[in-house]
Amino acid sequence: MTTNGGSTSGEVPPESAGAKGGTVASAGSETAGLGFSHRQILITMSGLVIAMMLAMLDNMIVAPALPTIVGELGGLNHLAWVATGYILASTVATPIWGKLGDLYGRRIVFVSAVGIFLFGSALCGMSQDMGQLVAFRAVQGLGAGGLMVGVMSIIGEMIPPRDRSKYQGVMMAVMPVSMIGGPLIGGFITDHLNWRWAFYVNLPLGAVTLVLCWITLGKLPKGTGRARIDWLGTVLLTVWITALVLVTSWGGGEYAWGSPTIIGLSVLTVAGFVAFIIVQGRVAEPVMPLRVFKSRNFSLAGGVAFVSGFAMFGAMGFLPQFQQFVQGASATNSGLLLMPMMAAAMVVSLGGGLLISKTGHYKWLPVAGSALVAVGLGLFATMDVNTSTALSSVYMVLLGAGMGAMMQTSTLIAQNSIELRDMGAGTGASTFLRNMGSSLGVSLLGAIYTGTLADSLKNAGTGAESVASSASSMTPEALKKLPEASQAVFQQAVTDGITALFTWGAVVAVVGVLIALFIRQVPLRGGAAPAAEKPSPEPAVTSV
Structure with a gap:
């Protein structure tokens, strides 16, 4: 097997070359030449850790505040969508942000995701009714999807795999901390401040992330920006993921599993998924490359x-x-x-x-x-x-x-x-x-x-x-x-x-x-x- 410009044809080069112990020209180029010192990596990691914590913490920090939010804004029937809107938007956005980073470079795409997340956070804190809160939580979720995939992609581009594991270990440790710390922080904010600060607290932390990452990520490849975006694949991905999340969220609760709504959404999920796979195999720059x-x-x-x-x-x-x-x-x-x-x-x-x-x-x-x-x-x-x-x-x-x-x-x-x-x-x-x-x-x-x-x-x-x-409606107190x-x-x-x-x-x-x-x-x-x-x-x- 030979390479052309450092890339093998047919199979994925990292596995095939690594397994054979061969010398592939691109192997070194993937990890060398970016010029990040250990000090620069640590400074960048501090911003990335904050970004990962924001994305993971936000969904949990809101949970203790929900009873107070409903009491102030009303709209009990929209309560579940405060969480569902965020999860749905972040899930749909994740592969899209990842592909945009490949096309246009990590720094500008990641900073854009942070900006959208902070914009959504500010809007959530200013919400005047539940409808607004659900919509602004979706905006937050769109940005959060870019934070999660952006952090891992930046680490993947900055650091070779042999050294990457110790840095990714820090990122993975953030997840359980956020899952457990979120309810504790959210409860304290709700009891001693105001529920709106559960969203406003993201703003100063996010600003630090923006500054650190903009300064330290300048050496990352910029991307060509000339490739065509897979808009059809993006739409189909959004359709089948949304339908699937609605099936799992509504089935057996809001609607019976055998109801026309759930059956229709299930059919839409399957049809959307099949169409998505077909499109991904045919377009030049798929949003989720099947290769x-x-x-x-x-x-x-x-x-x-x-x-x-x-x-x-x-x-x-x-x-x-x-x-x-x-x-x-x-x-x-x-x-x-x-x-x-x-x-x-x-x-x-x-x-x-x-x-x-x-x-x-x-x-x-x-x-x-x-x-x-x-x-x-x-x-x-x-x-x-x-x-x-x-x-x-x-x-x-x-x-x-x-x-x-x-x-x-x-x-x-x-x-x-x-x-x-x-x-x-x-x-x-x-x-x-x-x-x-x-x-x-x-x-x-x-x-x-x-x-x-x-x-x-x-x-x-x-x-x-x-x-x-x-x-x-049972509570521990009741x-x-x-x-x-x-x-x-x-x-x-x-x-x-x-x-x-x-x-x-x-x-x-x-x-x-x-x-x-x-x-x-x-x-x-x-x-x-x-x-x-x-x-x-x-x-x-x-x-x-």
């Missing part, structure tokens, strides 16, 4: 990313239900009780990144991580009304360690399996799969939880009718006012729902183990191959 999925490692890493998103958001989204209703924790304390999970995820993410950078070995991390997630979710499925907070904390450590191992390695493997020209689109596709896993995890596991809880109350016998009728017998019935129903959703979550995590087992150990570009992965005696790949 990146020809790499086995890229596709498998995407599967691991999907499972990690599914498990992470599913677990962290519903554990507070058990902690507050069954274990009697307050809303603030339920966030603090998630600290073992956060700490374990941070330690493993950072430690795993350093270990990969030192040894070059990474395959064991997604395998061990998905196995730990499966074990952790399986243990959560064994909980009952007598499970102590100490024992559930042990389960959280296992689950957090597994998530820390899965999240950062999936991105690293994906980026090591694609050409530099597809860094943004490939990173966007990988991030998109994680976001889709998160969205489906919340909606599907939520449907399992609420369905099992309702069935448990229905089968509880006489005396449970009053509890069942008020289950949809539960404490009920007779002890009624409290026990509801707590058992919550426990049944929690164990059911964690059982299915564990099944999905086992699938993640199977996916991770097929990942190949390919030497990371930018560093020497590990000792166990010495180059084979096959002829070297040379550039012509």
Whole structure:
């Protein structure tokens, strides 16, 4: 096999060249010549960390303020769309921002995403009714999609894969911190300031990000800007993702699964997806190049990313239900009780990144991580009304360690399996799969939880009718006012729902183990191959 200008034809060069131990001219050019010193990388990373935290924190920081927001603005029927509008817009925008970065350069595209996010944040803080808030949250989400994929793409372009893992470990550690810190910060802002500051707090932090990134990212390639944008693919991507998110958000709740609305949206999802795939295979500059999925490692890493998103958001989204209703924790304390999970995820993410950078070995991390997630979710499925907070904390450590191992390695493997020209689109596709896993995890596991809880109350016998009728509006405070017998019935129903959703979550995590087992150990570009992965005696790949 030969290269032309440093790119192999047919297969994805990083895997094929790395596996053969050949010398590809572009391998060095992908990582050398940008001229970033360690000091410049650290300064840039400080801005990128803030940007990632803004994108991840914002959705969680608003949750504690929602009751107050509804009380002030009204529009209870639009409450769910405050979160759904943000998630939907960010999911749709992620691959689009990634492709724009490939075409026009990372700096201008990333700074634009930050600007849109800050503009949306300011508008959200000034909202006068729920309709405005939902619309402005969608604007925020459009920018947030660019923040997440932009951060990973910039790191992928600045730093060679062999060194990249330790920096990406920091980014992956931001996710659990934001997921747990968001409700705590949001609750404090709502109680001591005003709910509008849950949005305004983004402005000074975002301004720091804008300044740091504009100054430090000047050495990144500018992009040609001459390629045609895949507008049809963008529209089709938006259509089928929107339809899918609506199916998972509305199905079994607002509409029955067999209702014409859900069936129609399901048909639209399938038709839009098929049309999207056809278009992506025919246009010159697809928004999500199908060629990146020809790499086995890229596709498998995407599967691991999907499972990690599914498990992470599913677990962290519903554990507070058990902690507050069954274990009697307050809303603030339920966030603090998630600290073992956060700490374990941070330690493993950072430690795993350093270990990969030192040894070059990474395959064991997604395998061990998905196995730990499966074990952790399986243990959560064994909980009952007598499970102590100490024992559930042990389960959280296992689950957090597994998530820390899965999240950062999936991105690293994906980026090591694609050409530099597809860094943004490939990173966007990988991030998109994680976001889709998160969205489906919340909606599907939520449907399992609420369905099992309702069935448990229905089968509880006489005396449970009053509890069942008020289950949809039950709060921990209201539960404490009920007779002890009624409290026990509801707590058992919550426990049944929690164990059911964690059982299915564990099944999905086992699938993640199977996916991770097929990942190949390919030497990371930018560093020497590990000792166990010495180059084979096959002829070297040379550039012509």
